Each structure stands twice: as structure tokens, then as C-alpha cells.
Amino acid sequence: MNIVIIGNGISGITCARNIRKLDAMAGITVISEETAYFFSRTALMYIYMGHMKFEHTKPYEDWFWKKNRINLIKACVKKLNSRDKILHFENGNSIRYDKLIIATGSNPKTFGWPGENLEGVQGLYSIQDLERMERNTKNISSAVIIGGGLIGVEMAEMLHSRGIPVKMLVRENSYWRNILPEQESKLIGKHISGHGIELLFNTDVKEILSSDQKRVSGVLTKVNEKFECQFIGITIGVKPNIGFLESDEIETDLGILVNDYFETSIPDVYAAGDCAQFRKPKSGHPPLEQLWYTGKMQAETLAKTICGQKSAYNRGIWFNSAKFFDLEYQTYGMVPAEINRQQKSFYWEHPSGRHAFRANYSLVDERILGFNFIGIRFRQLTAEEWIREGQTINFVIQNLKKGWFDPEFTKAFYNDIAKAFFKNTEITTD
Amino acid sequence: MKDISLSLTTPSAGSPFQKAGAALTSCGILCCIIATFGFGNNYPFTFFFLIIGLFIAGGLLYSIPYFTAKNGLKNDGIMQNSLSSKGAIAWGIAILMTGFYIILYWFPSYLEGLIRTMNPLSLLLRGKSADQWFLYGTFYTLAVLIMSIRFIGKYKFSRYQVIRTISVMFFQLGFAFLLPAFLLKLNQPEFYFSYFWPLKYSYFFPNDFDYLIKSGNLGVFMVFWGLVMTFIATPILTYNFGKRWYCSWVCGCGALAETLGDPYRQNSDKSLKAWKIERWIVHSVLAFVILTTAMLWLNSWKSGTIFGNASGLLSQWYGFLIGSVFSGVIGTGFYPIMGSRVWCRFGCPMAAILGLIQRFKSKFRITTNGGQCISCGNCSTYCEMGIDVRAYAQKGENIIRASCVGCGVCSSVCPRGVLKLENLEEESRFIPYIRHENK
Ligand SMILES: Cc1cc2nc3c(=O)[nH]c(=O)nc-3n(C[C@H](O)[C@H](O)[C@H](O)COP(=O)(O)OP(=O)(O)OC[C@H]3O[C@@H](n4cnc5c(N)ncnc54)[C@H](O)[C@@H]3O)c2cc1C
Ligand code: SF4
Ligand code: SF4
Numbered sequence: 001m002n003i004v005i006i007g008n009g010i011s012g013i014t015c016a017r018n019i020r021k022l023d024a025m026a027g028i029t030v031i032s033e034e035t036a037y038f039f040s041r042t043a044l045m046y047i048y049m050g051h052m053k054f055e056h057t058k059p060y061e062d063w064f065w066k067k068n069r070i071n072l073i074k075a076c077v078k079k080l081n082s083r084d085k086i087l088h089f090e091n092g093n094s095i096r097y098d099k100l101i102i103a104t105g106s107n108p109k110t111f112g113w114p115g116e117n118l119e120g121v122q123g124l125y126s127i128q129d130l131e132r133m134e135r136n137t138k139n140i141s142s143a144v145i146i147g148g149g150l151i152g153v154e155m156a157e158m159l160h161s162r163g164i165p166v167k168m169l170v171r172e173n174s175y176w177r178n179i180l181p182e183q184e185s186k187l188i189g190k191h192i193s194g195h196g197i198e199l200l201f202n203t204d205v206k207e208i209l210s211s212d213q214k215r216v217s218g219v220l221t222k223v224n225e226k227f228e229c230q231f232i233g234i235t236i237g238v239k240p241n242i243g244f245l246e247s248d249e250i251e252t253d254l255g256i257l258v259n260d261y262f263e264t265s266i267p268d269v270y271a272a273g274d275c276a277q278f279r280k281p282k283s284g285h286p287p288l289e290q291l292w293y294t295g296k297m298q299a300e301t302l303a304k305t306i307c308g309q310k311s312a313y314n315r316g317i318w319f320n321s322a323k324f325f326d327l328e329y330q331t332y333g334m335v336p337a338e339i340n341r342q343q344k345s346f347y348w349e350h351p352s353g354r355h356a357f358r359a360n361y362s363l364v365d366e367r368i369l370g371f372n373f374i375g376i377r378f379r380q381l382t383a384e385e386w387i388r389e390g391q392t393i394n395f396v397i398q399n400l401k402k403g404w405f406d407p408e409f410t411k412a413f414y415n416d417i418a419k420a421f422f423k424n425t426e427i428t429t430d
Numbered sequence: 431m432k433d434i435s436l437s438l439t440t441p442s443a444g445s446p447f448q449k450a451g452a453a454l455t456s457c458g459i460l461c462c463i464i465a466t467f468g469f470g471n472n473y474p475f476t477f478f479f480l481i482i483g484l485f486i487a488g489g490l491l492y493s494i495p496y497f498t499a500k501n502g503l504k505n506d507g508i509m510q511n512s513l514s515s516k517g518a519i520a521w522g523i524a525i526l527m528t529g530f531y532i533i534l535y536w537f538p539s540y541l542e543g544l545i546r547t548m549n550p551l552s553l554l555l556r557g558k559s560a561d562q563w564f565l566y567g568t569f570y571t572l573a574v575l576i577m578s579i580r581f582i583g584k585y586k587f588s589r590y591q592v593i594r595t596i597s598v599m600f601f602q603l604g605f606a607f608l609l610p611a612f613l614l615k616l617n618q619p620e621f622y623f624s625y626f627w628p629l630k631y632s633y634f635f636p637n638d639f640d641y642l643i644k645s646g647n648l649g650v651f652m653v654f655w656g657l658v659m660t661f662i663a664t665p666i667l668t669y670n671f672g673k674r675w676y677c678s679w680v681c682g683c684g685a686l687a688e689t690l691g692d693p694y695r696q697n698s699d700k701s702l703k704a705w706k707i708e709r710w711i712v713h714s715v716l717a718f719v720i721l722t723t724a725m726l727w728l729n730s731w732k733s734g735t736i737f738g739n740a741s742g743l744l745s746q747w748y749g750f751l752i753g754s755v756f757s758g759v760i761g762t763g764f765y766p767i768m769g770s771r772v773w774c775r776f777g778c779p780m781a782a783i784l785g786l787i788q789r790f791k792s793k794f795r796i797t798t799n800g801g802q803c804i805s806c807g808n809c810s811t812y813c814e815m816g817i818d819v820r821a822y823a824q825k826g827e828n829i830i831r832a833s834c835v836g837c838g839v840c841s842s843v844c845p846r847g848v849l850k851l852e853n854l855e856e857e858s859r860f861i862p863y864i865r866h867e868n869k
Contacts (some may be wrong), residue, residue, distance in 0.1 A: 010805070043806035050507040051843075055809045061701060142510060161506045195500070292804050297865070316867040321802055323845045326587070328503030330802070330847065354501075377847035381863065382802025388866065405799055405850050407841055409589040 001026045003306065004079050004087065004097035008032035009041065011273025011295040012103035016070050019301030028069065029095065031087070033076035034126050037062055038120045042292055044130050049161040053191075054127070056224045080248045099306060102245075102256055102264075102271040103299070106238035106290060113365070115208030120216040121232045124155055133233075133243045140164060140230035144219050146205055148175050150322050152235035156197045157325055159231075165196070167227055168221070169203040181337055183347050184372055187356055188324050195325045208232060237292055240275040253277055255288055260312040268308070272298040284334070291320065292328050317384045318370075327354065332383035333370025335360050339394045343369065346393065346424065350375070362375040369398045376413065377405035397421045440539060451492025458484035462544055470543035477547040483571065489576030496583025503843060504584050505812075513766070514693045519602030520766035535754045538562035555611035562746055564611075571607040577689035584692070587729060590777075590851070594678060598685035606682045619645050621652045624680055626659045628719040629780035631753070634660070635723065635732040635745060665787055671853055672794025673784040674836020681780075686762065687814065688837060689757045689769025695839065696770030698816035705816065708776050708833065715752055716782040722748045752777065771814045775833055785832030793853040794836065795827035798822060800863045802848045809840035809849060823848050826863030 003019060008030050012175075016028050016353050031069060043057040063073050075091040080100075088094045108123025109114055137143065143159045145152045148170035156166045172178060175189035193199050203367045204222040211217040218228040242253035251257045251265035255277030262270045273295040274288075281287045289298070297315060304311040321330045327334035335358060339345050344363050349356040361368050367390040371383055382403030386396055400414035442451075458481055464470075465477040496504060512519040535539050538561075545565045554561035578599045585591035604625035614620050619642055627634035633656045642649035667675045677684045698704075725741035761773025773780050788794060796819070803826075809819035814834045819840045822829045829840075829849070841849040 040805040040807060042804040043808070046806060046808060047509075049505070050509040050511075051505040052807055052811050053509050056807045059805045059807065060825060113863055292800060300868070314867040316865055319801070320845045321804075326500065328845070328847045364627075377799070377850070384800070385868065405797075405847065407588060407590045407838065407850060408852065409593055411589070 002096065002098045003028050003101065004095060004099070005030045005101040005103060006032070006087070007103035007105055007273070007275075008035070008038045008072070009103060009105045009273060009295065010038075010292055011105070011201075011299045012101065013038045013099050014296050014299035015103065015272065015303050015306070017068070019299055019306055020068050020070060020420060022303060022307035022309070025332070026043060027071070029071040029073060029097075031073045031075055031077055031089075031095070032220055033074065033090075036072065036074045037065070037129070041125070044124065045158050048130060048158045048364065049131065050368060052430065077244055080245055080250065080269075082250060082269055085268070101270045101302065101306070102269065102275060103273045103295075104160070104241045104244075104275045106239045106274040108234060109236070109237040109239045110203075110234060111236060113205055113208050115210060115216065116234070117207060118210050118216045119214055120230055121146060121208055121234065123234050124151055125238065137162065137231050142229045143167070143231040143233065144169060144229040145233040145235060146219070146236065147236035148172065148199070149235055149237060150176075151238075152233065153192060153324050155233040155235060156192070157195075159233075160195060160197065164231075165198070167198040167200060167229070169193075169205060169221070169227075170201050171204055173201050175199065175201075179337060180345070181335065181339075181345070181358065181372070183349065184290055184329075184356060184358065184374060185337075187349060187374065188327060188329070191324060191327050205214060221360045230404060238274065240277065242275055261305050262298065262313065263305075270302055279318040285315065287315060287351060293320065309346050316389050319384075321344070328373075328374055328377065330373045330376075330378055330380075332378075332380065333368070333387040335372050344393075346397075346421055348413075348420045350416070352404055357413070359396060361396075364396065365390075366392045367419070368393055377407075379403040379405045393421075440710070445495045447491050447494040451488045451490070451494075454484050454491060456488075465547050466541060466544040468543045470545070472548040474547045474549050478550055481547060484626060485572055486576060489579060493580040493583045495519030496580060497586065501587040503587075505808075505843065507691075510697060514696065516697060516767055520694070524766045527765070528612035528759055531759040531763050533855065534562055534566055535758060541565065552611075555615065557615040567607055570682070571602055573690045574602045574682070574685045577692065578685075581689050583690055585839075585842055588838070590619060590838045591842060595688070597679045598681075598688060601680045602682050602685045603682075613648075617707070618648050619652065621657060623652075624682065626656055626664070626780065627723070628660075628716065628783065629683070629778060631719050631723065631748065631779075632745075635726050635740050638812055664784065668787040668794075669792050670794075672792050672831075672836050672851075673788045674794070674833065674838075674851070676784060677774065677781060678837045683757065683761070683778065684771075684835060685762065687765075687770040690762075691765045691814070692766045694767075695814035696811050697767060697768045698771065698775070698814050700810050700813070700816050700818050702818075705818075708816070711776045712778065712782045712785075712833075715756075715777055716753065716779040718748060719779045752779075769814055769816065771835070774835065775815050781833070781835075783858070788831040789830060791856070793856050793859075794830075795852065795854070795859045796834065796840065797850045797852055797854075798828055798863060799846075799848045799850065801826055801865060802846050804846055806845060808843045808845060812839050812843045814839070819849070828859055828862070829838060830859055 003026055005016055018028050019026055019028055037058055040059060043052060046052045047054055077087050077247040078090045079088040086094055091268050102185045106125060108125050122132055124133060141164050145156050145166060145168045148168055152168060156168055161167045162354055174185040179187045189199055205219055206222045207220040208216055209218040209220055216232050218226055219232060220226050242252055242256055245252060255275050256264055256271035257279045258264055258271050259279055262272045262276060266272050276289045278287045298313060301311050301313045317333055318330045339360060342363050343360055345358060345360045347358045358372040358377060359368060360370045368386050396419050400417060404412055404414060406412060461477060461480045461484060470477050508514045541562060545560050545562055546570055548560035548565045552564045578595050582592050582595050601624050606622055610620045610622055622630060632638045639653055642653050678688060722744045725737055726745055729737045729741040756777045759775045761777060764772050803823040805820055805824045807820050813819050815835055817827055817831050817834055836851055838851050841851055
């Protein structure tokens with residue numbers, strides 16, 4: 001069996017590795033245009049900031065691929081011909097496959113603002129973007145980030161590490177407010193501002209300006225406010241990278257449409273990771289999952305199916321994590337920006353503004369639904385077990401210590417949290 | 431892939447404090463050189479205060495920005511800095527340090543002028559004039575203390591790091607510097623209570639045993655202490671806390687590596703090949719020291735009839751190759767190029783023993799927090815022992831490696847809070863995290 005994978009990101013590579021684990025004989029070829037070897041996209045910021053070099057971001061040594069008989073090709077796939085099971089490369093070569101896995105990831109989203117294509121305006125997704133950012137930010141004295149998501153704050157931190165003043169223009173009225181509840185959003189916003197990043201909320205961009213029609217010189221907002229800058233980072237999200245499929249009959253929408261087995265509309269063609277879109281997402285689940293974690297989990301499931309153990313994707317209990325400058329954030333289960341009427345929420349915040357905790361639970365039977373931790377490390381195993389088993393909020397609060405994951409000797413807050421919780425509930429039952 | 435980081439502009443250049451600190455430290459080194467060329471003989475007091483004062487002032491100034499900065503990781507620019515990324519400055523320091531060790535060990539007479547500057551302190555503490563080893567001990571302790579301050583500033587967000595560093599300062603100053611000096615002053619054997627066989631190999635050689643036992647009650651206690659620490663305390667403590675109780679909390683070699691060596695920790699080789707070489711060398715050294723010790727005892731038991739001069743010769747070679755060249759010249763001199771724990775990783779027989787216990791019979795592990803790893807590589811990059819921490823973390827496996835000294839830096843630099851050093855039940859150590867859905 002000749003398996004071809006497009007994309008050497010976490011999804012494509014996890015597929016390749018897991019297929020090799022399950023099937024010693026399969027022919028595995030991974031084609032990718034970005035880099036010769038798999039690297040960790042999540043570490044891009046650390047290269048810019050000088051914490052690591054590119055070589056440090058490669059999770060496997062270069063000999064690994066040969067040893068595991070995973071054939072790597074550095075090329076750009078231009079066209080899929082699924083009828084003849086053939087891929088055409090930009091360099092004129094082509095390759096046949098028995099089974100094809102498309103794991104081409106994302107591209108930064110753009111909005112269509114006038115001036116978006118000026119020099120010095122860019123998103124951050126690939127290593128080439130990083131090199132461009134390196135050039136674009138040399139000797140500049142101010143920068144603007146449009147959009148307030150995770151990559152936006154990473155870019156802000158990167159620029160900040162070089163002493164470049166940064167303004168972040170955010171459409172919402174508070175940081176990452178479409179994902180975070182109000183308090184967390186405020187707390188993190190404050191932390192980011194505390195590092196000297198100028199957060200401008202309720203700010204919509206109208207136009208990107210240039211004084212010489214070549215390079216960016218500023219940005220104009222919808223209320224005609226003008227900010228000068230020599231660099232603009234656009235971080236308003238990502239979109240599946242599927243342009244090269246246009247000429248084929250494979251069904252796409254935002255991404256490549258797949259079922260729970262990552263099967264596309266074409267037999268023997270599969271898609272996973274950022275570029276895949278669930279045809280019928282489970283209720284409460286998004287159709288696109290654009291995370292490192294989900295890419296890995298999707299690929300593990302798909303590898304089984306490819307190797308004959310047909311398996312449906314089960315994402316399990318949601319989790320995610322991020323870091324905003326010095327604040328670590330972990331979330332488990334469902335913690336929406338706004339709770340509904342069947343839910344209750346308990347929030348605790350340390351006076352320093354560096355630690356916070358939230359637990360959401362069901363109003364009816366007090367079963368725990370999800371957690372947010374800020375400036376607190378918590379055991380995933382414990383959080384998941386509690387959510388899965390439907391432990392009550394009382395039990396959870398009383399047993400927080402069991403899941404505490406902060407380094408030894410760190411001042412722990414489970415007692416403060418318990419005190420605050422039980423005081424609160426007393427007041428409400430009074 | 432070309433090396434992208436080479437094209438980087440340097441992030442915000444060092445602060446004025448750091449520049450001033452570096453300048454004062456360089457003046458200190460200059461004073462050392464001047465003293466070496468004879469002036470130390472004539473003006474010991476002046477040069478003593480100049481050298482010590484400049485080093486302390488330089489170190490403190492250099493550390494100030496770490497304390498005034500916000501609480502958080504401070505690794506910006508490490509890969510572009512010539513000092514920390516094997517650039518010209520790093521090579522310069524490596525040559526300087528290696529040269530110092532070579533002169534210290536084999537040509538101490540050249541250092542006469544510098545040694546004399548330590549006379550006032552030596553007379554005060556030990557009641558006798560300074561020799562090359564007192565000079566070395568003073569510089570060593572000074573380096574640990576000053577660079578500890580920097581380290582505490584850099585990692586002030588982590589109480590584990592702060593407390594651990596206070597511990598190494600305490601053991602270096604108290605147990606490895608002051609106490610042995612006082613013992614000398616009281617006409618007792620100069621004994622280091624914080625070093626044990628096989629790191630301090632001669633403590634189990636028949637000659638040292640004889641000498642200590644003959645020197646009186648305190649000497650007998652020292653022999654007893656050494657035996658208890660090596661055979662009873664070491665296994666028990668390592669079982670309960672892992673190798674770290676010694677390597678990154680007590681040991682003086684570890685203390686220097688963690689403090690003076692911290693700017694270079696990222697230069698350790700993480701490849702599988704390096705790991706293989708490490709295991710061969712470090713266990714060979716262990717075999718070498720056990721063999722030497724055993725032969726010396728057999729020989730002395732049979733009054734020299736078995737091996738003749740051979741066992742004595744072997745111990746001389748061990749002292750030269752391992753005791754001097756490996757642990758000193760290479761072990762410290764190569765910090766800037768091979769990372770801060772060259773000796774601890776490749777050479778130290780004590781580390782080898784502790785490592786075997788840690789790997790096979792211990793409660794210590796670095797727990798990986800479920801599936802949270804994003805494979806970024808910070809942990810592996812900053813592991814001074816060259817452990818590819820990420821290789822375990824991204825699989826949801828705990829990190830249980832003989833060489834891990836439990837410095838905790840991997841946990842401190844991880845941006846997702848994935849790693850936790852802890853002592854839990856031994857049985858659960860090797861169980862990886864598997865998603866419930868995949869069970
Ligand atoms: C800066 C940044 C930080 C992030 N941080 C986090 C984080 O902390 N946590 C988290 O969960 N997620 C994070 N993400 C998201 C995460 O990195 C992505 O979800 C994940 O990398 C997607 O993996 P993938 O394998 O699906 O696609 P990708 O990693 O995008 O890999 C796809 C590969 O396919 C190649 N390719 C595409 N088209 C072609 C073609 N036609 N021919 C040949 N090759 C092609 C691309 O060049 C690319 O190398 C971050 C993303 C970025 C950009
Ligand atoms: S694995 Fe972590 S704790 Fe162990 S030596 Fe490496 S950095 Fe230190
Ligand atoms: S630093 Fe943390 S997230 Fe990064 S590779 Fe290591 S364990 Fe994973």
C-alpha cells in the first residue's frame with residue numbers, strides 16, 4: 001500500500017508515525033513545501049525572541065525519518081487528480097497514491113482591507129512568515145497588531161522583546177472576549193497592558209495606509225483615527241489551506257469536508273487537522289478544529305482507520321492552553337464566554353491579578369462542567385476524570401489539592417479558593 | 431534549512447547595569463592578571479580587596495535588571511548573544527577558564543602573585559598562608575555566590591529555583607569553604623562533609639582512611655560519616671527524592687554548574703548519539719573508580735604483594751585523568767561550549783550511581799501533564815543534561831532518566847505548564863497518559 005500525505009505539520013506527521021507503528025510494510029511518503037523536516041509551529045515566537053533556534057524546534061532528529069522509512073519530499077503540490085489517483089507538483093513532477101491524506105493546515109485569514117498587501121503587513125503562520133517578519137521589523141519604531149487572539153498576543157510579545165512599541169487593535173470590548181468570560185478577559189487584558197502593550201478595544205480597521213504606495217505607514221480606523229506604524233500584524237484567525245484542490249471534484253466548504261472517519265467525498269482520500277471540516281459536527285463542537293492538540297488527536301484516529309482498524313473520531317473532553325506574556329492559561333471541559341440558564345459559575349481571583357480559577361457547573365445537579373485556570377497549573381487527568389464522572393462542585397472544590405500541578409514550594413491557592421467558594425454559597429443560601 | 435536565527439537583529443541590547451557589571455568584572459580579571467605578575471606579592475591587601483570587591487560589585491550590578499524586571503521567564507536573545515550561543519565571547523571565556531585550570535593544576539608557581547593576595551583571608555580562616563587550592567576555593571565559592579544572586583533574580587518567579595539556589599549557596603559556603611578551613615585552623619584534617627566517595631574518591635582510599643583514623647576522634651567520625659553517606663544516606667535519599675537532593679541541592683560541582691554555568695545550559699548536546707556516548711563514558715568512569723578503590727584495598731590488605739605499584743599507579747592516573755583533567759579542565763573550562771554540566775553528565779561517578787538508583791528504584795519523576803505538550807522544545811533546549819525532555823512529554827510519558835539532576839529548569843521554561851518534578855509512589859512512575867477515548 002502506497003500512502004501519500006500532503007503536509008508535514010503535526011497532523012501529517014502524526015499520521016505517518018502512527019501508520020508506521022501499526023503497519024511495518026506500508027509505503028509512506030510525506031510531501032511538504034514549507035520545510036524539509038517537521039518542526040513545531042507553536043514555537044515560532046521563541047525563534048524570533050531568541051529562546052531557541054530553528055533546529056531546536058524540530059521534535060525529531062533528521063535520521064529519524066529514514067530509520068522509520070518515512071519518505072520525505074520537499075515540494076509544493078499544485079493539483080490533485082483524484083480520478084487517476086495522482087498528485088502534480090509545481091516543479092513538474094508527479095506522484096501516484098493508493099491512499100491520500102491531506103493535512104495542509106491553514107493560512108492566515110485576511111479581511112480585504114485596502115492596503116493589506118503593502119510591504120510590512122503580514123500574518124504569522126509559517127517559517128517563511130517568520131523570516132518575513134524578521135525583515136519587516138528590522139529597525140522599526142512602532143507596530144500595530146490587528147486582532148486580539150492567541151497569535152496576536154504572541155506577535156505582540158515577540159515585538160515587545162525587541163523593544164518595539166505595540167498597539168493591538170481589537171474589535172471586541174475586551175481581550176479575547178468571544179472565548180473568555182468577562183473576568184478572565186479583563187484580567188488577561190490588564191496583564192497584557194501591564195507589559196506595555198497598548199490595547200485598543202472597540203476598534204475596527206478601515207484602511208491600511210502607505211505614504212509611498214509601497215510600505216505601510218499607518219492604519220486608519222472606522223472612526224477615522226490614525227495610528228502611525230511601520231509594521232502591521234494581521235491576526236484575525238486562520239483559514240484552511242485548500243486552494244490547490246479547486247480543480248478537483250473533492251467537496252470543500254471552508255475546509256475539506258470529512259465525516260467522523262476523516263473520509264472525504266472521494267474514496268481513498270482523507271483529510272485531517274486544520275484543513276479538515278466536519279460535515280456534521282457533534283452538537284456543541286465546532287466544524288473546524290484548528291489546534292495543535294486536535295490535529296494530533298485527529299491524526300491518531302485516522303492512522304487507525306488507514307491501517308484497517310476503522311475508528312470514529314472522539315475528541316473527548318475539551319482542553320486547551322496558552323500563555324499570555326507571563327500568564328499561563330489552561331482550560332478543561334466547557335467554559336463558554338457566557339453561561340446559559342442551566343449553568344452556574346464560580347470565579348475566584350487572587351488580589352495580585354496573577355492567578356484565577358473558574359468552575360462551571362450544572363444548576364440542576366451541581367455536576368462540574370468545566371474549569372479555567374490562570375496562573376495555576378492543574379492536572380489534566382484529574383480535571384477530565386471529574387468532568388467525565390460528573391463530580392459535584394462541592395467535591396471538586398474540596399479536592400482541588402489532588403489536581404494541583406504547580407511546581408513544588410509554590411504557594412498554593414486551593415484553600416483560598418475553597419474558603420471563597422463556601423463563603424459565597426453560604427451567602428446565597430441565606 | 432538555513433539557520434534562521436543567524437539573521438536576527440539582536441533584541442534590546444544589555445541594560446546599562448549589565449554593561450557596567452561586565453566592565454567591573456573585566457577590571458577584576460585585569461587585577462588578577464596584574465597581581466599574578468608579581469604585584470600581588472607587594473600589595474596583597476590592596477589587590478585582595480580590589481579583586482573581591484570588583485567581582486562582587488560587577489556581579490551584583492549585572493544582576494540588578496533581573497530583579498527589577500517583571501516576574502517571568504527571561505530567555506530573550508539567548509540564541510543571538512555571543513556569550514551564550516557559542517560565539518567569540520564564549521570561546522574566549524572557554525579558553526580563559528581552561529587556561530586557568532591548566533596553570534592551577536600543573537604550573538601553580540606562575541600564580542604565586544595571585545595566591546599571595548589570598549594570604550590575609552587564608553590566615554584569618556585557616557591560620558596558615560594561602561596555597562593554590564585556597565585561591566581556587568575562594569574563587570570557586572565567590573563564583574557560586576555571585577552567580578547565585580543572578581540566578582535567583584532570573585528565576586525569581588519560581589520558589590523551587592530560589593530555595594534550591596539558597597541551598598547550594600549554603601552548602602558551598604558553609605560545608606565546602608568555611609568548615610574545612612576552620613578544621614585546618616583547629617589542627618584537624620581538612621575534610622569536606624558535603625563530598626563523598628566516589629566523587630571525592632580518595633575518601634575511600636586506604637591512605638586517607640589511615641590518616642583520618644590516626645588523626646583522632648574527629649577523624650574517626652569523618653570516616654564513619656563518609657561510609658554512612660555513601661552506603662546508607664545516598665540510597666535512601668535518592669529513593670525518596672531522586673538524584674536532585676545531591677546534584678542540584680548540595681554538590682559543589684552542581685552548584686557551580688547551576689550558577690556560573692547557567693548562561694550556557696542550552697549548549698548541551700541533545701542528540702541520541704550524545705546520550706549513548708554519555709552512558710558509556712560515565713559508567714566507565716564509575717567502573718574505573720571502583721576498580722581503583724578495590725585494588726588499593728586488596729593491595730594494602732596483602733601489604734602490596736598482589737599488585738605491587740600497579741594499584742598506586744592506577745590511582746595516580748585516576749587522579750590525573752578524572753580528578754584533574756576531566757572534572758576541572760574539561761568539566762568547567764568547556765561550559766561555554768558544551769553546556770554547564772559536562773562533568774556531571776559525562777564524567778561524575780557519583781552521578782552515575784545516583785542515576786542508576788534514580789532510574790531503577792526511586793519515587794522521583796518529572797510528571798507530564800496529560801496531552802498538554804505543544805512540542806515547542808523549550809524544555810529540551812534548556813536541559814543542561816542534554817535530555818530530550820520533549821521526546822517524552824509529547825508522548826504523555828513521564829521523564830525518568832538516570833542523568834536528570836532535578837534542576838527544574840525544564841518545568842520553569844515550559845510555556846504550557848506541562849512538567850512537574852515530584853516524588854510519588856514508585857509504581858505509578860512509568861504509566862503514560864492515554865486519553866480516555868483511546869483506552
Ligand atoms: C504562531 C502559532 C502559534 C500556535 N500556537 C498554538 C498553541 O499554542 N496551541 C495549539 O493547540 N495550537 C497552536 N497553533 C495552531 C497549530 O499550530 C495548528 O493548529 C497546527 O499546526 C495545524 O497542524 P496541521 O498539521 O494541520 O497543519 P500545518 O502545521 O499547517 O502543516 C501543513 C503543512 O502542509 C504544507 N502544505 C500546505 N499546502 C501544501 C501543498 N499544496 N503542497 C505541499 N505542502 C503543502 C504546509 O507548508 C505546512 O507545512 C499555533 C499556530 C501558530 C501559527
Ligand atoms: S530533565 Fe529537567 S530537571 Fe532534569 S536535568 Fe533536565 S532540565 Fe533539569
Ligand atoms: S517546554 Fe513544555 S510544551 Fe514545550 S516541548 Fe517541553 S513539555 Fe512540551
